[in-house]
Amino acid sequence: MPGSVKDVIKRVRPAVGTAIEAGRATVETAIEHGKATVEDALHHGRATVESALHHGRATVETAIQQGRATMQAAILHGREDIRIESVPVPKAGVGEIIVRVGAALTCGTDLKVFRRGYHARMIVPPALFGHELAGTVVEAGEGVADFAPGQRVVALNSAPCGNCYFCQHNQENLCDDLLFNNGAYAEFIRIPARIVAKNTLHVPDHVPLEHAALTEPLACAVHGFEDSKPWPGATVAIIGGGPLGLMMLHVGALAGCETIAVVKHDGQVEAARQLGATHVVQTSSIRKAIHDVRALTPKDRGVDIAVEAVGVPDAWEEAVEMVRKGGTVNFFGGCAVGTRVTLDTNRIHYSDITLRATFHHTPAICRKALDLIAGGRFQAGAFITGHAHLYELNRVFEKLMNRSSEIKTAIVP
Numbered sequence: 001m002p003g004s005v006k007d008v009i010k011r012v013r014p015a016v017g018t019a020i021e022a023g024r025a026t027v028e029t030a031i032e033h034g035k036a037t038v039e040d041a042l043h044h045g046r047a048t049v050e051s052a053l054h055h056g057r058a059t060v061e062t063a064i065q066q067g068r069a070t071m072q073a074a075i076l077h078g079r080e081d082i083r084i085e086s087v088p089v090p091k092a093g094v095g096e097i098i099v100r101v102g103a104a105l106t107c108g109t110d111l112k113v114f115r116r117g118y119h120a121r122m123i124v125p126p127a128l129f130g131h132e133l134a135g136t137v138v139e140a141g142e143g144v145a146d147f148a149p150g151q152r153v154v155a156l157n158s159a160p161c162g163n164c165y166f167c168q169h170n171q172e173n174l175c176d177d178l179l180f181n182n183g184a185y186a187e188f189i190r191i192p193a194r195i196v197a198k199n200t201l202h203v204p205d206h207v208p209l210e211h212a213a214l215t216e217p218l219a220c221a222v223h224g225f226e227d228s229k230p231w232p233g234a235t236v237a238i239i240g241g242g243p244l245g246l247m248m249l250h251v252g253a254l255a256g257c258e259t260i261a262v263v264k265h266d267g268q269v270e271a272a273r274q275l276g277a278t279h280v281v282q283t284s285s286i287r288k289a290i291h292d293v294r295a296l297t298p299k300d301r302g303v304d305i306a307v308e309a310v311g312v313p314d315a316w317e318e319a320v321e322m323v324r325k326g327g328t329v330n331f332f333g334g335c336a337v338g339t340r341v342t343l344d345t346n347r348i349h350y351s352d353i354t355l356r357a358t359f360h361h362t363p364a365i366c367r368k369a370l371d372l373i374a375g376g377r378f379q380a381g382a383f384i385t386g387h388a389h390l391y392e393l394n395r396v397f398e399k400l401m402n403r404s405s406e407i408k409t410a411i412v413p
């Protein structure tokens, strides 16, 4: 956020230069069109850009956006092939908004997509990339009533249709026509009308944008946790120390559950402890994990709830072996297409085990997730272990592939 007019001029000058060179709409054009610009603000005695912001005027970011033809954005071209390219700055259509990205977070799903080169449901290359973001509105299209330039928002990565069978049966996460949006690793992002209407939320003033950007993954974690039907004091084992496993663990700890984190790496042990794990089991042996988790429960009976948050078949099978009679297993981690698992049907039937597999989130859960972040008990900062510029994105993903102790990196374009 710019501090003074001086800063603003420093920031806008190069942008104006670029715009002129590109022969596109310039800041002068913006003036002609009646938008307040930095110079305007200066001459009319506005003290700071902040004040312009609060008075609901077009902001400097808006001037920058309108004075520029192109922006830098990450384009996914295929397997492990991200390129930072100059692409047109998006313009808001009917019902859409344009957001200046304040922070975009790396995510396990993005890492999977980076490795595989595509995601059947979410992204087909070449395409803009990244889906966890928060930022400042710089343009609101015709018909947008709830958002105006200058406002801080978190825009979710998807929105349900509201009309299909699943939407009408309170299962919007399973919507037949879930609309996905990508392009968070960029200076600006267009938010489609449906996401503006259903899944874009105002960020309270005291919440940093990079924390607000956690809303999407946290919504998945809250959804998965609630779907497992927990209660305060329940013993919950979470297999997996990735970002979502750790989030689920933290949500469970905040809800008063006795949590057991099952992790592999040293960095994950520390993170699990910090996020409130009652016990941490560190092992890469499945047999040992099952044994150690059971040993933490009375008479080795097993946990009330076991959550699989890795997304590999061995861990799915492991989760079923950890749970007690009458307990619940949540297969929360999605495996690769075509994966099959082998389960002991006798154990599932005669031990009356409930199997669940929670996917994605709903608009109501997204609101809950942002409330949790804003509430102060949730340690949002613990999940963001690094910061990098857009130009460093390739390096960041390569590092994530090597299983570093990073949880999420905030990409600041």
Ligand SMILES: [Zn+2]
Pocket (backbone or CB within 6 Å): 107, 108, 109, 110, 131, 132, 216, 217
């Ligand atoms: Zn994500």
Ligand SMILES: [Zn+2]
Pocket (backbone or CB within 6 Å): 160, 161, 162, 163, 164, 165, 166, 167, 172, 174, 175, 176, 177, 178
């Ligand atoms: Zn639907």
